[in-house]
Amino acid sequence: MSSGDHPGRRSVDTITVTCSIDSRAHEVPDAELAAAARRSDGHYQALCGHMVAAAPMVEPDGQPCLLCTAILERTEATRRSARQRILG
Numbered sequence: 001m002s003s004g005d006h007p008g009r010r011s012v013d014t015i016t017v018t019c020s021i022d023s024r025a026h027e028v029p030d031a032e033l034a035a036a037a038r039r040s041d042g043h044y045q046a047l048c049g050h051m052v053a054a055a056p057m058v059e060p061d062g063q064p065c066l067l068c069t070a071i072l073e074r075t076e077a078t079r080r081s082a083r084q085r086i087l088g
Contacts, residue, residue, distance in 0.1 A: 012027075012029060012047070012072065012075055013029060013030040013031075014027040014028060014029055014030065014047065014072070015027075015028050015030065015033060016028075016061055016064075017044060017046070017052050017054050017055075018054070018055040018059065018061050018062040019046075019050065019052040019053055019054070019055065019062070020053045020054065020055040020056075021052075021053050022050070022062075023055070023062040023063070024050075024062050024063055024064065024065040025061040025062045025063065025064050025065060025068075026046035026047070026048065026050055026052050026065045026068050027046055027047045027048075027065070027068040027069075027071070027072055028044045028045070028046050028047070028052060029047065032044050032045050032046075042054060046065065046068055047067075047068045047071045047072065048065055048067035048068045048071060050065065
């Protein structure tokens, strides 16, 4: 999880949260975690749109959600491409 203009870091701050329903490790934006804390319903919306019901944090992560992974990779590639155009 990371952000900013630091090389090798993600452009979206996320936390990996495994869902107890589908057993997949989803990427949940930090902003969503903060908003969900105010709701206190225990559900978080992942990058892929899935509503995550968090599994116990002592359990190992499940298999990664392929859509969350693709979204992160696409975001990072787009950001790198824009940076290359700007910096030359």
